Amino acid sequence: MLKCLVPAGFLIAMLAAGGCGSPEPSPDTTSEEDYAVMRDEMVAEQIESRGIRDPAVLKALRTVPRELFVPLEDRRFAYRDAPLRIGFDQTISQPYIVALMTELVRPQPGMKVLEVGTGSGYQAAVLAQCEVELYSIEILPGLADRARGILAELGYGNVKIRTGDGFDGWPEEAPFDAIIVTAAPPTIPQPLLDQLGPGGRLVIPVGRLNQDLLVVTRTEDGRFERETKAGVRFVPMTGKIEEGP
Numbered sequence: 001m002l003k004c005l006v007p008a009g010f011l012i013a014m015l016a017a018g019g020c021g022s023p024e025p026s027p028d029t030t031s032e033e034d035y036a037v038m039r040d041e042m043v044a045e046q047i048e049s050r051g052i053r054d055p056a057v058l059k060a061l062r063t064v065p066r067e068l069f070v071p072l073e074d075r076r077f078a079y080r081d082a083p084l085r086i087g088f089d090q091t092i093s094q095p096y097i098v099a100l101m102t103e104l105v106r107p108q109p110g111m112k113v114l115e116v117g118t119g120s121g122y123q124a125a126v127l128a129q130c131e132v133e134l135y136s137i138e139i140l141p142g143l144a145d146r147a148r149g150i151l152a153e154l155g156y157g158n159v160k161i162r163t164g165d166g167f168d169g170w171p172e173e174a175p176f177d178a179i180i181v182t183a184a185p186p187t188i189p190q191p192l193l194d195q196l197g198p199g200g201r202l203v204i205p206v207g208r209l210n211q212d213l214l215v216v217t218r219t220e221d222g223r224f225e226r227e228t229k230a231g232v233r234f235v236p237m238t239g240k241i242e243e244g245p
Contacts, residue, residue, distance in 0.1 A: 134161060
């Protein structure tokens with residue numbers, strides 16, 4: 001259930017996934033130094049300019065090699081202000097959305113965080129770079145396996161990935177200090193609320209065609225307080241959530 005989203009104020013056309021007959025990937029001749037320059041420019045022009053201020057988030061975005069999370073033929077576009085195809089009819093979110101949702105999590109070293117929708121693994125890598133203990137669930141086995149390999153290659157030992165339906169969360173590892181969801185359910189799955197610890201924050205898009213990006217905070221006395229942060233468009237959450245009440 002991967003992200004494919006655009007904030008209402010920054011509407012961007014989605015890229016369709018490639019099909020049969022796609023050209024062979026061309027060699028990537030861009031140097032690591034070139035990619036580092038692209039990362040710095042991305043943070044300055046797309047992230048800081050839109051109000052993201054958390055130093056840990058900005059550092060993570062300057063550090064994580066986003067180009068490794070997209071197909072070889074699209075790596076030259078990795079730092080554009082747009083989502084990109086990653087196969088399986090899925091996309092990697094535009095950098096600003098990753099930055100915004102990460103900042104809303106308020107990551108701190110040692111926090112226990114659940115991610116629903118591993119996708120490419122890029123959001124997981126950004127959170128891992130912020131030194132959280134991350135548990136990530138992906139419903140598509142091919143994506144889960146690929147993300148697991150990339151994250152392991154990059155040395156992010158603080159990420160555990162499970163293939164499964166994110167509707168159920170990860171109950172045996174609950175409670176979580178934060179939960180981040182990267183696909184939109186029509187309503188918030190109750191298991192995710194149940195697995196949020198006191199003072200924890202759930203960052204989630206909710207709705208059908210047009211959604212609201214919500215932050216739901218569980219108070220110390222067990223109540224849930226909701227804030228709407230932005231209008232967004234995500235792909236719908238799939239799996240059990242589609243069965244309805």
